[in-house]
Amino acid sequence: MAYIRKRNRRIFLIFLLPAMLVLFLTTIYPMIYAGYLSFRSYDLAKLFVPRVFVGWSNYAEVIGSSEFIHSLITTFKLMAMTLSVQLVLGVGIALIVTQKLPGMPLARTLLMIPMMISPVIVGLVWLFLYFPELGYLNYFLSFLGIESIPWITSTNWALWAIAIADIWQWTPFVMMGTAAALQSLSPEPYEAAMIDGNSRWDVFTRVTLPQLKPVLVSLMFLRAIDAFKIYDIIFVLTKGGPGDSTEVLSMFIYRQSFTFWRMGVGAAASFVSLVIIVVLITLFFKSLQREQHA
Amino acid sequence: MSAITLNNVIKRYGAVQVVHGVDLDIEQGEFVVLLGPSGCGKTTTLRMVAGLEDVSGGELSIGGRVVNDVAPKDRGVAMVFQNYALYPHMTVRQNMEFALRPMKLPKAEVDRRIGDTAEILGLSELLARRPAQLSGGQRQRVAMGRAMVRTPDVFLFDEPLSNLDAKLRTQVRWEIGKLHQRLGTTVLYVTHDQVEAMTLADKIVIMRDGHVEQVGTPEEVYGNPRTTFVATFIGSPSMNMIEARVDSGRLVAAGLSAAIPARFADKVSEGQAVTLGIRPVELKIASGDEPGAMQAQVEVTEYLGNEALLDLRVGSHELVAEVPADQRADPGDMIHIRLNEAAIHLFDTASGQSLAH
Ligand SMILES: Nc1ncnc2c1ncn2[C@@H]1O[C@H](COP(=O)(O)OP(=O)(O)OP(=O)(O)O)[C@@H](O)[C@H]1O
Numbered sequence: 259m260a261y262i263r264k265r266n267r268r269i270f271l272i273f274l275l276p277a278m279l280v281l282f283l284t285t286i287y288p289m290i291y292a293g294y295l296s297f298r299s300y301d302l303a304k305l306f307v308p309r310v311f312v313g314w315s316n317y318a319e320v321i322g323s324s325e326f327i328h329s330l331i332t333t334f335k336l337m338a339m340t341l342s343v344q345l346v347l348g349v350g351i352a353l354i355v356t357q358k359l360p361g362m363p364l365a366r367t368l369l370m371i372p373m374m375i376s377p378v379i380v381g382l383v384w385l386f387l388y389f390p391e392l393g394y395l396n397y398f399l400s401f402l403g404i405e406s407i408p409w410i411t412s413t414n415w416a417l418w419a420i421a422i423a424d425i426w427q428w429t430p431f432v433m434m435g436t437a438a439a440l441q442s443l444s445p446e447p448y449e450a451a452m453i454d455g456n457s458r459w460d461v462f463t464r465v466t467l468p469q470l471k472p473v474l475v476s477l478m479f480l481r482a483i484d485a486f487k488i489y490d491i492i493f494v495l496t497k498g499g500p501g502d503s504t505e506v507l508s509m510f511i512y513r514q515s516f517t518f519w520r521m522g523v524g525a526a527a528s529f530v531s532l533v534i535i536v537v538l539i540t541l542f543f544k545s546l547q548r549e550q551h552a
Numbered sequence: 553m554s555a556i557t558l559n560n561v562i563k564r565y566g567a568v569q570v571v572h573g574v575d576l577d578i579e580q581g582e583f584v585v586l587l588g589p590s591g592c593g594k595t596t597t598l599r600m601v602a603g604l605e606d607v608s609g610g611e612l613s614i615g616g617r618v619v620n621d622v623a624p625k626d627r628g629v630a631m632v633f634q635n636y637a638l639y640p641h642m643t644v645r646q647n648m649e650f651a652l653r654p655m656k657l658p659k660a661e662v663d664r665r666i667g668d669t670a671e672i673l674g675l676s677e678l679l680a681r682r683p684a685q686l687s688g689g690q691r692q693r694v695a696m697g698r699a700m701v702r703t704p705d706v707f708l709f710d711e712p713l714s715n716l717d718a719k720l721r722t723q724v725r726w727e728i729g730k731l732h733q734r735l736g737t738t739v740l741y742v743t744h745d746q747v748e749a750m751t752l753a754d755k756i757v758i759m760r761d762g763h764v765e766q767v768g769t770p771e772e773v774y775g776n777p778r779t780t781f782v783a784t785f786i787g788s789p790s791m792n793m794i795e796a797r798v799d800s801g802r803l804v805a806a807g808l809s810a811a812i813p814a815r816f817a818d819k820v821s822e823g824q825a826v827t828l829g830i831r832p833v834e835l836k837i838a839s840g841d842e843p844g845a846m847q848a849q850v851e852v853t854e855y856l857g858n859e860a861l862l863d864l865r866v867g868s869h870e871l872v873a874e875v876p877a878d879q880r881a882d883p884g885d886m887i888h889i890r891l892n893e894a895a896i897h898l899f900d901t902a903s904g905q906s907l908a909h
């Protein structure tokens with residue numbers, strides 16, 4: 259920017275100011291404020307009691323709390339359930355919709371609809387489907403002779419119910435990324451394999467998958483970050499219940515902050531999960547770099 | 553028995569026909585080159601032989617068996633693609649191994665074949681590299697190696713040299729020729745480069761707009777072109793073509809006239825429109841008093857070392873002569889030339905067919 263003269267530089271900053279202000283108010287300020295809160299005792303019920311500095315005790319409480327550990331485990335469980343299914347389904351569907359068959363471009367577009375819907379709406383739609391007694395899903399399953407499943411009212415099923423809704427919404431994302439990658443692969447090696455007589459399975463596992471790997475890793479990484487933050491669907495469907503069976507990190511933070519009104523603990527938990535995400539990202543990029551150098 | 557036979561083979565894409573009834577017989581061990589300008593259907597024909605495109609009509613046989621509906625893998629062919637089609641994430645060795653995988657050979661045999669092939673192609677040092685770590689010429693050799701390890705009955709090449717620079721092209725061309733002599737495998741080779749065709753082919757198939765114009769040895773297509781298209785397509789610089797008319801036993805064109813060579817005497821009729829073809833090397837510099845000498849004005853001289861190309865104006869015709877360099881003239885000079893009568897080609901102008909047959 260050396261070529262921008264001083265006077266122009268001031269104008270330049272003035273134009274940037276509104277955007278910077280919004281960024282500051284919505285992202286940076288809340289983060290700093292949350293950091294501040296995480297070292298304070300702050301009870302929402304006692305608004306006028308001074309917020310006392312409590313050092314690391316909020317953090318200690320979070321890390322030492324079995325509920326926090328449980329929510330962390332639940333988060334990773336849900337992540338494993340959704341990511342594995344989204345990977346297999348997403349790649350499978352991508353393989354189908356990239357075939358040169360009539361109707362495939364249309365199918366590709368229609369399949370993208372779920373990810374364009376707001377997660378709250380997705381939650382509501384699935385709430386209707388899952389509803390005990392009156393839900394559509396059990397109604398349809400009854401035709402198949404399957405007994406009514408207590409989707410969101412049983413501790414055994416609730417996490418799956420959430421996983422299914424998330425899978426429904428986000429498999430298209432994996433499908434779309436994979437389909438784009440598939441279409442960018444050059445066709446000639448496939449023709450060579452066809453002439454040489456390599457089986458479809460060999461071609462898929464030894465030609466297609468290795469070439470898709472970088473894209474699949476990135477897609478899974480993005481999904482993992484999202485899964486870490488999953489909130490809306492759970493809030494609508496189960497609010498973390500029944501019991502604590504679907505209480506993921508974000509629900510734990512929400513409950514601490516707005517149910518128990520312990521803002522300090524909630525803020526500390528947010529920062530702990532932020533650290534976990536940052537560590538994950540760092541490890542991910544390290545491993546990618548290693549791969550590129552290999 | 554023929555290695556490959558095409559019998560009135562047709563290719564249609566939807567309503568558009570792009571290959572119109574190709575007939576072709578390829579003998580065992582023959583090196584056959586499909587030659588023609590861009591878009592004439594060479595690749596399409598080759599891909600039909602490979603089985604990558606369906607045959608829309610006619611009959612295609614390989615090794616005496618009709619293969620119209622046989623899967624590519626069961627045709628005993630191997631193909632080398634224009635852009636090599638290597639598996640980018642595999643090493644050179646893995647590329648070859650993958651091609652051998654369907655054959656389910658014992659490990660020792662796989663290693664032996666890859667070792668031998670790498671030896672022949674000079675790839676032994678490169679077996680652990682990926683395609684991205686190879687030069688164009690090396691990739692091209694890997695692509696050939698991947699085809700060779702399978703010891704197919706037929707090799708198919710689609711413009712294998714077109715991505716190489718001129719020098720490398722000459723070298724790899726020479727290597728392909730040597731390889732064919734050594735392996736003796738039937739080859740069907742597509743190119744639009746006549747030098748490749750002339751140097752490599754036992755038999756050249758000249759295609760134009762989805763038709764076969766002429767099939768013959770390099771000598772035949774050069775010395776005896778069947779049509780004006782072949783005559784001008786083969787040879788560099790191109791054959792001079794002069795529109796003429798048969799007039800009282802002579803060939804008459806604007807500003808020049810020539811006797812009808814005896815061998816064409818009973819092939820032409822009075823008043824027929826004919827095209828006279830003469831290669832630039834057959835336009836000789838003459839002295840003014842020689843019979844048949846014609847006056848020509850030199851417009852451009854191109855010095856090539858041993859020879860020189862003269863762009864000449866003879867009457868209203870633009871002709872190119874290729875003369876020994878020491879006989880060259882300067883632009884603006886008036887010189888005399890004569891046609892080497894024995895080398896004259898005559899074509900019927902209306903049909904473009906040679907009158908020599
Ligand atoms: N998939 C296709 N659909 C429709 N037309 C096609 C298709 N593939 C090729 N063609 C047409 O068929 C004709 C022959 O194509 P082909 O690729 O065989 O030419 P070529 O002789 O190999 O040319 P080049 O030297 O440029 O490679 C062309 O006119 C081309 O436009």
Ligand SMILES: [Mg+2]
Pocket residue numbers: 594595596
């Ligand atoms: Mg081609």
